[in-house]
Amino acid sequence: xxxxxxxxxxAGLAEMLKGGxxxxxxxxxxxxxxxxxxxxxxxxxxxxxxxxxxxxxxARMSDPVTIRGIQEAVTIPVxxxxxxxxxxxxxxxxxxxxxxxxxxxxxxxxxxxxHIDKWAFKVPFVCGATNLGExxxxxxxxxxxxxxxxxxxxxxVVEAVRHMRAITGxxxxxxxxxxxxxxxxxxxxxxxxDLVRDVARTGKLPVVLFCAGGIATPADASLMMQLGAEGxxxxxxxxxxxxxxxxxxxxxxxxxxxADPERVARASEGLGEAMTSLEARKLDEAQLLAQRGW
Amino acid sequence: MVxxxxxxxxxxxxxxxxxxxxxxxAEPRLVRVPGDLDGLDGLVIPGGESxxxxxxxxxxxxxxxxxxxxxxxxxxxxxCAGLILLDREHLGVxxxxxxxxxxxxxxxxxxxxxxxxxxxxxxxxxxFIRAPWVEEVGAxxxxxxxxxxxxxxxxxxxxxxxxxHPELSGDRRLHEAFLTAVHENGGRSGG
Numbered sequence: 001x002x003x004x005x006x007x008x009x010x011a012g013l014a015e016m017l018k019g020g021x022x023x024x025x026x027x028x029x030x031x032x033x034x035x036x037x038x039x040x041x042x043x044x045x046x047x048x049x050x051x052x053x054x055x056x057x058x059a060r061m062s063d064p065v066t067i068r069g070i071q072e073a074v075t076i077p078v079x080x081x082x083x084x085x086x087x088x089x090x091x092x093x094x095x096x097x098x099x100x101x102x103x104x105x106x107x108x109x110x111x112x113x114x115h116i117d118k119w120a121f122k123v124p125f126v127c128g129a130t131n132l133g134e135x136x137x138x139x140x141x142x143x144x145x146x147x148x149x150x151x152x153x154x155x156x157v158v159e160a161v162r163h164m165r166a167i168t169g170x171x172x173x174x175x176x177x178x179x180x181x182x183x184x185x186x187x188x189x190x191x192x193x194d195l196v197r198d199v200a201r202t203g204k205l206p207v208v209l210f211c212a213g214g215i216a217t218p219a220d221a222s223l224m225m226q227l228g229a230e231g232x233x234x235x236x237x238x239x240x241x242x243x244x245x246x247x248x249x250x251x252x253x254x255x256x257x258x259a260d261p262e263r264v265a266r267a268s269e270g271l272g273e274a275m276t277s278l279e280a281r282k283l284d285e286a287q288l289l290a291q292r293g294w
Numbered sequence: 295m296v297x298x299x300x301x302x303x304x305x306x307x308x309x310x311x312x313x314x315x316x317x318x319x320a321e322p323r324l325v326r327v328p329g330d331l332d333g334l335d336g337l338v339i340p341g342g343e344s345x346x347x348x349x350x351x352x353x354x355x356x357x358x359x360x361x362x363x364x365x366x367x368x369x370x371x372x373x374c375a376g377l378i379l380l381d382r383e384h385l386g387v388x389x390x391x392x393x394x395x396x397x398x399x400x401x402x403x404x405x406x407x408x409x410x411x412x413x414x415x416x417x418x419x420x421x422f423i424r425a426p427w428v429e430e431v432g433a434x435x436x437x438x439x440x441x442x443x444x445x446x447x448x449x450x451x452x453x454x455x456x457x458x459h460p461e462l463s464g465d466r467r468l469h470e471a472f473l474t475a476v477h478e479n480g481g482r483s484g485g
Contacts, residue, residue, distance in 0.1 A: 002404040009403045012423045012462050016341045016374070019305040038349045040305060040342070075394060076343055077424065099400035099424070122401045256304055256326060256350060 007144065010124035013077065013099065014145035014208035017041055017231055021221070021252050022210070024048050024235040026066070028073035034238070037248035040231065041077040041099070044070040049106050049153030050236035050275060053287070059107040061089040067096050079126070084293050085111025087120075094123040100145070101125045103138075105292035106152045106235070115293065118142030128212065130163045130290055132170035136191035136199070139207060146205055148229070149290040150213015153236050155277030157214045159290055160224060164211055168228040174200040213290065216241070216274045218254030218267040225258035242272030297335035297476045300325040304350030306342020306375060310461045314469050320476070328359040336369045336476035339376030341423070341459050344394065347379055360385055364453060369475040371468075372455040377448075378426050380455050388453050389432025396427040396444065396457075408458070410447050410468070411438040418465050420446075420458035427457055452479065 003009075020040025025031040031042045046062045047055065061082050071078050077099035082089035084103055089110075093101050103116050105128050118125040119142035128149035129135035135146045148167070150160030170189070177185055177200060186196040198206055211224035212233035221232045232255050234248075241247045250267040257263035285291075299315050301308045303324035312322035315338070325331060337360075339347075351357050364370055364380075364387040372380045372388070380388040397403070403424055407417035420439075427444035431437060439447035439456075446457040452475065460468040 002406045004402065004404045006405055008421055008462060009405055009423060012421055012459060013400055013403065015307040015310060015459075015462065016343065016423055018307055018309070018342070019303070020343060020346055035345060036349075038305075038346045040346050076345055077400065094401065097399045097401050124400065252346070252349075253353065 005122035010144035011207050013124060014126070017077070018208055019256060020231050021248075021255050022079065022231070022233045023238055023248060025070060025239065028069040030239055030244075031070045031073045033245050034248055035074045035076050037245050038252035039076060039248065041079055042070060042074060043079045043081065043102065043233070043235075044098070045081065048236040048239060049289070050155075050240050051153075052106060053153040053278075061086070061092065061107070064092065064096055067093070067098060071096075071098075081107055082116070083107040084109040085114050085116060087116045090116050090121060090123075090125075094121055098123065103127050103143075105149055105289045109292050115141050126210075128290075128293065129167065131166040132174075132199075133189035133191050134293070135167055135205060135209075136189060136195045139205070140192045140195060143207065145208050145210065147210040147212040147233055149293075150211065150215070151280040151283070152213045152289050153278075154214050154280045154283070155216040155237060155275045156280040157216070157220045157223065159280050160211050160213045160215060161227065163213075163290070164224060164227045164229055167205075167209065171199060171203055171205070175203050214280065215251075216277065218250045218264055221251050221254045222258040222264045225255060231255065236275050240275035247271050295480065296321050297473065297480060298323055298333065299336040299338060299473075299476060300331060300334040301338045301340060302347070302376075304342075304354070305346045306340045307459070307461060308340045308342075311338045311340045314461050314466060315473075318466060318469055318473055320473055327354050328356055331359050331363055334363065334368060335480050336371070336472065337363060338472075339370065339372040339379055340461070341374035341376065344375040344378040344384070347375055348384060351379070357385060361387055367452050367479060369452045369472060369479050370454070371472040372453070373459055373461065374423065374425055374457060377428075377455040377457055380453060388448070388450055388455055389435050390428045390445075390448055390455075391430040392426040393429040394426050395424050396429075397422060397425050400424055405463070406441065408439050408441070408446070411436075413467055413471060415467060418460065418467060419463040420460070421462045422446075422458045425457045
């Protein structure tokens with residue numbers, strides 16, 4: 001008797017991605033470059049976040065042809081993005097048998113009040129979060145993996161750092177509370193009490209936590225891993241840089257050896273120009289992607 | 295004596311294996327470079343992406359030291375990607391050919407109760423995630439369990455390899471069996 005799509009199976013794939021780098025790709029050729037450089041998975045997109053930011057307009061799910069082409073090019077897991085709340089896009093991605101759906105603030109939100117009911121799907125979901133309450137709300141909706149939102153397409157790591165520190169700091173704070181203080185904490189976090197009790201006891205999320213949004217260098221990856229990320233998403237940072245294969249390999253190496261500065265130093269040598277970056281602090285309110293979702 | 299068991303930590307769910315080993319009284323050591331293999335009593339090659347780990351083994355120069363470790367009779371447990379890395383087409387220390395993603399993409403991943411030869415206490419809850427199966431089995435390889443006629447647990451000498459994730463189900467029997475082999479091997483070599 002086989003049980004498919006149990007939560008253990010959904011969250012289990014994220015467990016297998018730990019210590020790895022998930023790379024945004026827009027063509028089968030890029031997917032191959034990513035796989036050959038040691039990507040643990042690829043995110044199949046029409047445009048990387050930096051281009052979405054530049055082009056403006058409504059950003060939607062990718063063309064199934066793009067996704068299929070990438071699935072055929074590589075053997076590693078293929079993820080794809082659906083708009084926040086756009087459960088029909090997620091249904092299409094499930095029909096395409098992508099390995100993970102990213103309900104992503106990088107695309108234009110389709111619903112300003114509701115996220116996708118992720119329990120209704122066989123395919124697992126990863127969702128972004130800026131703090132612990134947001135992470136727990138996504139998990140309550142069925143997310144099987146969490147990532148920081150950061151500020152995608154900027155090459156500026158500052159927002160990812162803020163989000164990772166917020167999540168791990170709030171986890172530590174919960175661990176210091178008494179049992180009778182947890183209901184109020186749950187109310188403040190706007191998260192279900194049972195999940196709050198669970199993370200207060202274990203000190204960690206019940207699913208894998210990656211970082212995303214602005215990671216552009218091997219040292220960025222090392223920084224995020226030392227701050228508690230269990231793996232790294234790199235969006236525009238690789239294929240918008242001068243030498244994508246070398247940078248991809250270097251970020252993979254720095255993620256494995258994140259705690260060894262000499263190895264991170266060696267990985268950082270001679271990579272050429274990083275992506276063209278935007279300072280996240282100087283973006284207009286309307287340009288901030290991390291504020292999408294709630 | 296507390297056995298020191300290495301866990302290959304290039305990528306994947308090595309922390310989970312390390313936690314299980316610690317709970318069972320062994321001392322886990324994360325292995326990222328050849329020097330980390332010195333003096334190990336056993337080794338676990340965890341689940342993860344086999345392509346990433348293959349590149350990592352190449353980058354770190356770990357292939358020969360890993361082969362020597364197996365040749366010396368040190369017990370090895372490979373799970374999922376670990377099974378793939380041990381096969382003929384990778385490290386070549388287990389006489390099987392694994393087929394990657396044999397059960398299909400993630401939506402076909404599953405869990406099931408699996409009877410494993412030699413493991414007492416009834417079936418083990420086995421979690422298969424984008425799992426491989428064994429396509430070809432050499433003469434000296436013992437098949438311990440199969441799904442739909444495809445071997446998913448095999449043993450050859452000191453090498454035990456499974457296509458599923460015993461570290462995810464909470465059932466510790468497979469790790470216990472592996473640690474029993476570690477203890478017995480330690481006794482023989484006098485260490």
